Amino acid sequence: MATNPVVPPASPLRWLGVVAAPAALALAFLWAGGWLAPTRLTQAGILDALHEASGMQLGFRRNHAKGVCVAGWFEGNGNAAGLSSATVLQQRRVPVVGRFALAGGLPFQTDAPAKVRSMALRLMPPDGQEWRMGINDIPVFPVRTPQEFHDLQLASRPDPATGKPDPARMRAFRAGHPWLQTAMEQVTRRPLSSGFADDTYRSLDSFLFVAANGTKTAVRWAMVPVRPVMPADSHAADRDYLFRQVIDDIHAHPLQWHMMVTVAGNGDAVDDPSRIWAWDDRQIDAGTLTLTTIESEEGGPCTGITFDPLVLPEGAAPSGDPILPARSAAYMRSFFLRSGERSAAPAVTPGMIATPSGAKDHKL
Amino acid sequence: MRNPGSFSLPSRILHWLMTVMILAMLFIGVFMAATVGPGYHRLVTVHRPLGIAILVLAILRLGNRLRSPPPPLPADLPPLMKAGAKASHILLYILMIALPLVGWGMLSAADYPIPLWGESMRLPPILPHDPALWAWLRSAHTVLAFLLFGLVLAHLGAALFHGLIRRDGVLPSMVRRVRPD
Numbered sequence: 001m002a003t004n005p006v007v008p009p010a011s012p013l014r015w016l017g018v019v020a021a022p023a024a025l026a027l028a029f030l031w032a033g034g035w036l037a038p039t040r041l042t043q044a045g046i047l048d049a050l051h052e053a054s055g056m057q058l059g060f061r062r063n064h065a066k067g068v069c070v071a072g073w074f075e076g077n078g079n080a081a082g083l084s085s086a087t088v089l090q091q092r093r094v095p096v097v098g099r100f101a102l103a104g105g106l107p108f109q110t111d112a113p114a115k116v117r118s119m120a121l122r123l124m125p126p127d128g129q130e131w132r133m134g135i136n137d138i139p140v141f142p143v144r145t146p147q148e149f150h151d152l153q154l155a156s157r158p159d160p161a162t163g164k165p166d167p168a169r170m171r172a173f174r175a176g177h178p179w180l181q182t183a184m185e186q187v188t189r190r191p192l193s194s195g196f197a198d199d200t201y202r203s204l205d206s207f208l209f210v211a212a213n214g215t216k217t218a219v220r221w222a223m224v225p226v227r228p229v230m231p232a233d234s235h236a237a238d239r240d241y242l243f244r245q246v247i248d249d250i251h252a253h254p255l256q257w258h259m260m261v262t263v264a265g266n267g268d269a270v271d272d273p274s275r276i277w278a279w280d281d282r283q284i285d286a287g288t289l290t291l292t293t294i295e296s297e298e299g300g301p302c303t304g305i306t307f308d309p310l311v312l313p314e315g316a317a318p319s320g321d322p323i324l325p326a327r328s329a330a331y332m333r334s335f336f337l338r339s340g341e342r343s344a345a346p347a348v349t350p351g352m353i354a355t356p357s358g359a360k361d362h363k364l
Numbered sequence: 365m366r367n368p369g370s371f372s373l374p375s376r377i378l379h380w381l382m383t384v385m386i387l388a389m390l391f392i393g394v395f396m397a398a399t400v401g402p403g404y405h406r407l408v409t410v411h412r413p414l415g416i417a418i419l420v421l422a423i424l425r426l427g428n429r430l431r432s433p434p435p436p437l438p439a440d441l442p443p444l445m446k447a448g449a450k451a452s453h454i455l456l457y458i459l460m461i462a463l464p465l466v467g468w469g470m471l472s473a474a475d476y477p478i479p480l481w482g483e484s485m486r487l488p489p490i491l492p493h494d495p496a497l498w499a500w501l502r503s504a505h506t507v508l509a510f511l512l513f514g515l516v517l518a519h520l521g522a523a524l525f526h527g528l529i530r531r532d533g534v535l536p537s538m539v540r541r542v543r544p545d
């Protein structure tokens with residue numbers, strides 16, 4: 001038998017077949033990864049917009065960068081157990097790790113009354129059915145979709161000349177999004193409380209509670225402080241006054257919130273976090289959050305995790321709200337990036353927590 | 365000696381089933397890692413169990429491969445090509461097993477719960493909570509996935525080279541039952 005040449009002669013058409021199939025697959029792969037679709041909003045694109053609008057520092061969260069770790073427990077009372085089979089909503093006490101933070105990408109920003117404050121929680125029942133949430137002290141979210149979030153960040157980015165947002169850009173964004181007018185006003189006009197301890201934090205996004213029999217109910221929830229709400233006053237002298245105050249507050253005695261679940265009524269927009277729900281919706285007090293300890297992010301238990309709002313237990317599920325998957329994706333990307341970076345010491349240091357300020361204007 | 369026989373039926377079934385699964389996973393992976401769209405959460409929810417299924421099948425396939433040896437490559441193939449084919453197959457096996465393990469391991473190191481099927485069926489962590497390790501493994505997952513994709517492209521090109529240019533017994537040996545002669 002004559003030996004065959006290694007590469008026998010073949011028509012160009014056959015060679016085209018050999019090359020075209022892998023090339024087509026490679027092109028499809030590049031498209032799927034977004035490299036051939038420059039207008040697609042990607043995880044990197046949304047983090048870049050956050051960076052431009054409110055800054056960024058290596059090693060810190062890409063949003064809500066200035067924060068402090070807290071811990072305590074959540075005690076369900078069973079009132080919401082008919083709507084959701086989540087174990088944490090039954091009558092029991094589960095450990096909680098949390099974080100208070102200010103919105104924005106800069107970990108050393110100056111505290112101010114009107115900056116958006118947040119609470120993040122990780123409820124950890126022994127059966128592993130964890131529930132994570134990141135909730136803010138605004139009545140509604142200013143936007144409805146990830147694209148609007150991205151565009152609002154870019155519209156509000158500081159002008160390098162003045163260091164302030166360019167009013168013309170903001171006007172253009174408002175004019176282009178008349179449906180967000182009400183939400184933005186509701187955010188601007190919200191009443192401001194004195195600090196983290198007497199603030200109300202809201203899920204903003206809607207979720208579905210799933211009962212043991214499979215019935216789904218659209219809900220939102222809020223953590224409503226047990227202590228009386230004091231009006232905000234400014235502390236121009238202390239750039240960390242909000243954090244110093246919550247350190248003193250927790251050192252003085254445990255802080256508590258009621259988890260108030262709101263059940264969607266007929267006219268409520270479930271998939272749109274920029275629309276407020278009716279005032280007369282059914283409310284359920286589902287349990288009490290108690291925070292007893294506070295720790296710096298340096299070495300604290302809230303640093304090496306992310307409070308992904310789609311880490312949900314059996315008994316809770318995402319609604320169709322398009323902000324939710326975008327958050328899940330962006331939080332993972334931010335968590336990935338910061339975990340691979342070396343970070344400076346956070347604004348709230350272990351030292352600050354060990355030596356309470358004894359702030360003169362400290363209130364109970 | 366043009367027909368050295370074909371791969372056994374289980375080998376062929378595993379090969380083509382896993383080809384579909386792995387290509388699907390590669391595309392789901394790059395798409396979801398670059399999106400903030402409504403499909404993100406659903407795709408991640410599919411990505412985890414499909415990846416674990418690939419891990420299980422790859423281990424079965426490795427066992428099958430060790431038990432039933434493949435038909436020899438054409439005798440007239442230059443030794444360098446034979447070595448290349450062998451090396452690339454070994455690397456494909458390594459990646460089919462390593463990539464899902466890295467995916468599982470990185471979510472463990474990140475202290476994420478790892479739902480497999482619904483919220484009630486979860487995977488236990490296989491690595492301790494360690495954020496630096498999570499960041500490292502997350503990068504490794506990308507690098508290894510791209511390496512796997514590159515290798516699959518080369519493998520596809522080689523299979524077509526055998527099938528369309530050399531027209532030897534290699535492609536049929538994986539496609540259908542061929543009686544050795």
Ligand code: HEM
Pocket residue numbers: 046060061062063064067099100101118119120133134135136141145146149202203204205273305306307323326327330331334335338
């Ligand atoms: C598309 C919209 C949003 C994007 C892109 C976004 C982005 C981010 C990012 C990147 C982080 C840092 C995560 C980390 O590194 O762990 C973060 C933190 C946070 N976000 Fe969002 N966010 C969005 C919407 C929301 C909404 C609607 C809420 C409130 C209901 C919210 C509340 C929080 C809270 C509380 C944190 C801090 C969590 C912590 O203390 O670790 N975010 N956000």
Ligand code: HEM
Pocket residue numbers: 329332386389390391392393394395396397398411412414415416418419460463464465467468471478505506509510
């Ligand atoms: C053969 C199996 C697998 C293949 C081919 C694969 C492929 C991929 C690819 C191509 C990416 C995108 C990487 C990038 O562009 O940065 C990715 C991301 C990812 N994979 Fe896998 N993967 C596999 C198994 C797994 C397993 C078993 C898990 C978890 C249990 C997992 C979890 C993830 C996660 C969490 C991401 C990141 C998503 C994001 O960045 O938003 N993968 N995978």
Ligand code: HEM
Pocket residue numbers: 375379382383384386387429434437449453456457460516519520523524534535536537538
């Ligand atoms: C994800 C994609 C793929 C993977 C991971 C893969 C993996 C493998 C592996 C590991 C082998 C060695 C035999 C074994 O132990 O099973 C093999 C053989 C083979 N594959 Fe694939 N394959 C893929 C896609 C394809 C495609 C798309 C084709 C053709 C169009 C193809 C054609 C072949 C052929 C012809 C052989 C036999 C090679 C020989 O005789 O040594 N494969 N493949």
